[in-house]
Amino acid sequence: MIAIELIRNNPELVKENIKKKFQHEKLPLVDEVLTLDAELRKYKQQGNELRSKRNTLSAQIGQYMRNKEIERANEVKAEVVKNNEKIAEIEVKEAELGEKVKQIMMQIPNIIAPDVPIGKNDTENVEVKRYLEPKIPDFEIPYHVDILEKLNGIDIDSARRTSGQGFYYLLGDIARLHSAVLTYARDFMIDKGFTYVIPPYMIRSEVVTGVMSFAEMDGMMYKIEGEDLYLIGTSEHSMIGRFMNTIIPEAQLPLTLTSYSPCFRKEKGAHGLEERGIYRIHQFEKQEMIVVCKPEDSSTWFEKLYNYTVELFTSMEIPVRTLECCSGDLADLKYKSIDVEAWSPRQKKYFEVGSCSNLTDAQARRLGIRYKTEKGNEFAHTLNNTVVAPPRMLIAFIENHLQADGSVRIPKVLQPYMGGKTEISVKK
RNA sequence: GGAGAAAUACCCAAGUGGUUGAAGGGGCCUCCCUGCUAAGGAGGUAGUACGGGCAACCGUAGCGAGGGUUCAAAUCCCUCUUUCUCCGCCA
Numbered sequence: 001m002i003a004i005e006l007i008r009n010n011p012e013l014v015k016e017n018i019k020k021k022f023q024h025e026k027l028p029l030v031d032e033v034l035t036l037d038a039e040l041r042k043y044k045q046q047g048n049e050l051r052s053k054r055n056t057l058s059a060q061i062g063q064y065m066r067n068k069e070i071e072r073a074n075e076v077k078a079e080v081v082k083n084n085e086k087i088a089e090i091e092v093k094e095a096e097l098g099e100k101v102k103q104i105m106m107q108i109p110n111i112i113a114p115d116v117p118i119g120k121n122d123t124e125n126v127e128v129k130r131y132l133e134p135k136i137p138d139f140e141i142p143y144h145v146d147i148l149e150k151l152n153g154i155d156i157d158s159a160r161r162t163s164g165q166g167f168y169y170l171l172g173d174i175a176r177l178h179s180a181v182l183t184y185a186r187d188f189m190i191d192k193g194f195t196y197v198i199p200p201y202m203i204r205s206e207v208v209t210g211v212m213s214f215a216e217m218d219g220m221m222y223k224i225e226g227e228d229l230y231l232i233g234t235s236e237h238s239m240i241g242r243f244m245n246t247i248i249p250e251a252q253l254p255l256t257l258t259s260y261s262p263c264f265r266k267e268k269g270a271h272g273l274e275e276r277g278i279y280r281i282h283q284f285e286k287q288e289m290i291v292v293c294k295p296e297d298s299s300t301w302f303e304k305l306y307n308y309t310v311e312l313f314t315s316m317e318i319p320v321r322t323l324e325c326c327s328g329d330l331a332d333l334k335y336k337s338i339d340v341e342a343w344s345p346r347q348k349k350y351f352e353v354g355s356c357s358n359l360t361d362a363q364a365r366r367l368g369i370r371y372k373t374e375k376g377n378e379f380a381h382t383l384n385n386t387v388v389a390p391p392r393m394l395i396a397f398i399e400n401h402l403q404a405d406g407s408v409r410i411p412k413v414l415q416p417y418m419g420g421k422t423e424i425s426v427k428k
Numbered sequence: 429g430g431a432g433a434a435a436u437a438c439c440c441a442a443g444u445g446g447u448u449g450a451a452g453g454g455g456c457c458u459c460c461c462u463g464c465u466a467a468g469g470a471g472g473u474a475g476u477a478c479g480g481g482c483a484a485c486c487g488u489a490g491c492g493a494g495g496g497u498u499c500a501a502a503u504c505c506c507u508c509u510u511u512c513u514c515c516g517c518c519a
Contacts, residue, residue, distance in 0.1 A: 044479050048488040055488090058500040062446035073499085080499040204509095228508095247475085370476095377476075 001105055001333075001366040004037060017111050022120050022328045026107060033104040040097040047090045054083055106213070109332035110362035116336055119326025125339070126326060131310055132319035134343040134350075139404045141346035144395040145277040148174055150406050151398075152427040154278070166267065166282040170391065173424040177410070178285070178390045180417035181316075181397070182260060185287040185388040188312050189258035194289060197259040199238035202229040207241035210367050219268045235261035235288045236384045243292060245368040247377055254293035254301065258387060261286060278391040287387035292369065298358050298381035302336060305385040306356035309340045312388060313353070317411045318400050319343035321350050335360040340386070342396035353393050354386030 007014050011030050018026050057080045064073035117126045141147075148154040153174025159167040170178055190196055208217055208230050222231040232238050239259050248255070262285050271280050278284075289308070291301045306322060313320045325337040337357040341350035361379040364370070370377040401409040407425040410418050 041479065044488080048479060051489085052487055054499080059446070061499055065446070077499045084499080372475090 001362050002108060002110055003361075003365065004033070004101070004105060006111075007033060007108070008037065013111070014108065018109065020112060020116075020118055020327045021109055021330065023109065026109075029104050029108060033101055033108070036097055036101050036104070040094065040101055043090055043093045043097060047087065047094055050083060050087045050090060054080055054087065057083070106366070107332070109330075110335055110360060112327055112330055112334070113336040113358075116330065117324060117326045118328075120328040121326075122329045124326045125329055126324045128322040128324050128338065130319070130321040131314050132317070132343075134319045134345070135400065136345055136348060137402070137404075141399050141402055143277065143346070144279075144398060147398050147402060147406070147408070148278075148394075150426050151408065151424055153177075153424070156277075163282075166280070168278055168281065168391070173418070173421070174394070176418060177397070177414070177424065178394060180414050181388060181390045181393065182285060182287055184316075184414055184417050185312060186258065186260060188315075189287065189289060189308070189387055192256075192308055194256045194258040197235075197239065197257050199232075199235050199242070199259050199261055201232055201238070201261055201264075203232055203238050203241055204228050205230065207237065207244060210244055211237050211240055211363075220265050222264050222266060231264035232261060233265050234263045234286060235259040236290060239288065239290050240363065240367065240369075240382060240384070243367070243369045243380075246370070248292065248369070248371040248380065250294075250371050250373050253371055253380065254291055254297060256289070256291050258287060258289045261288070263389075277395070279395060281391070284389060284391055286389040289385050289387050291383040292364075292380050293383070294371065295361065295378070295381050298335075298360060298383060301383055302338075302356065302358040305383055306338045306340060306354075309354045309356065309385060309387060313340065313342060313393075313396075315411075315413050316397065318393075318396050320353070323350075331357075333357075333359050333362045333366075335362070342393065343400065344396060345399050345402075351396070353389065353396060356383070356385035358383050 002014070007030060011034060015027055015030050018024070018030070057076050061073050061076050061080070064070070064076065117124070119125065142150075145154065145156065151172075151174055153171050155169040155171060156167075159169050186196060202224060205228050208221060212220070212233075217230075220233045224230065238261070239257060243255075262283060264283055265281075267280055267282060289305060291298075291305065293301055310320055310322065320340055320342050323339045323341055325334070325339065330337055335358045337355060339352050340354040340356070342353045343349075344351050359382050361381055363382045364379040369380050369382065371380045398408050401411065403409055403423070405426065407423045409423050410421055415422060
């Protein structure tokens with residue numbers, strides 16, 4: 001959500017930004033919201049004047065009542081009643097127009113960073129940099145579910161019976177590896193100075209509608225029956241929701257937080273083979289980082305954040321690359337976004353394991369996240385990034401560390417979290 | 429889950445329908461007095477959002493949130509949230 005003042009003062013800039021994102025169908029919204037806004041302000045002014053009149057007259061009635069001048073009091077009462085009818089009309093208009101303006105404002109995308117590459121969709125995202133040499137081993141890499149089954153590390157069939165498609169049982173050393181990765185990632189972020197947080201895994205509808213659009217909510221969120229509660233789709237929901245409608249003391253910024261949570265997603269729609277297995281599931285776990293900072297610091301934090309993910313993956317000896325989202329692939333709240341992709345030696349390409357976004361003040365405006373300065377309150381900037389999301393990252397992990405005999409090598413940094421094991425071997 | 433009590437500004441707190449957007453205290457700020465310290469005296473002090481205005485400023489909203497009653501609501505009614513006490517249940 002951008003500031004309406006920006007549209008009032010510089011509608012052309014907002015339109016240019018919409019064009020850059022190839023959302024030409026939204027161009028009329030800019031003039032539309034300007035008209036509605038002007039109208040809304042007119043009604044607000046009228047409403048204020050009428051309410052002011054009511055306040056004055058009501059005070060008069062009080063005077064008359066105290067002086068026992070019942071007749072005169074009744075005369076003024078009649079006047080106020082008439083006045084109130086007008087107020088009621090105006091207030092209906094105010095509410096209607098206010099709602100319309102808000103609806104449109106939510107659709108107008110955040111201004112994107114000047115250096116965001118222009119492109120229509122994800123095919124035009126731009127590779128920024130590669131880290132570690134992508135390996136193609138001289139033996140064939142099986143489908144990740146097959147590798148995991150060989151290692152006795154997964155039971156999908158039972159999960160289908162107990163829970164349906166999109167669930168899994170992780171077993172033995174693979175389950176332990178899953179936890180090890182999360183624990184390692186947690187400690188990694190703590191070492192970077194982040195505060196570890198375990199947030200609520202359910203949030204109220206009020207928070208849900210704050211952090212996402214209705215369409216996203218419908219496609220993602222599971223509702224708890226009979227309660228005003230939803231399972232979170234990512235810890236970002238409860239982590240950012242925590243600061244909804246709050247004013248943070250300036251001295252507390254930047255807030256640098258790393259959270260663990262399971263994530264629950266409906267993942268409506270059909271997905272191909274490469275998205276099955278443990279790639280796209282209804283329940284997974286994730287270590288996340290979020291930063292709430294002052295506007296002048298958000299660009300610096302953005303660079304730091306995605307580099308932490310790169311550093312984490314390379315420390316586990318997994319080749320990655322960074323990919324800058326082009327204008328058309330950038331979600332409406334985002335100023336700039338970089339995906340971290342891990343190398344898949346089986347598919348011989350990179351696939352997404354994390355996404356780092358600078359939302360500038362767009363999310364903060366929408367949710368009312370401000371900080372207190374000497375001059376007044378300002379909207380903060382918010383950023384979020386995946387630290388790591390097993391089990392998806394496990395696909396990259398086992399493919400990159402698979403050895404010819406079917407066993408999976410454990411890189412040094414994880415060995416302490418695996419009880420000193422150096423590999424996970426095939427069960428005889 | 430049951431029964432009861434509560435939510436007012438930076439903090440404590442008074443306030444059951446009309447000069448109360450809010451007494452009083454603490455804190456904080458300014459000044460005075462006091463030759464250190466301590467104490468005393470005078471004054472000031474809600475933040476916010478929105479609308480209007482070049483501005484000084486004016487207006488509207490706002491007493492946990494949302495509705496309602498009324499000419500008028502911190503005050504009466506309803507719903508919700510949170511906190512506290514007791515009981516029950518429970519990792």
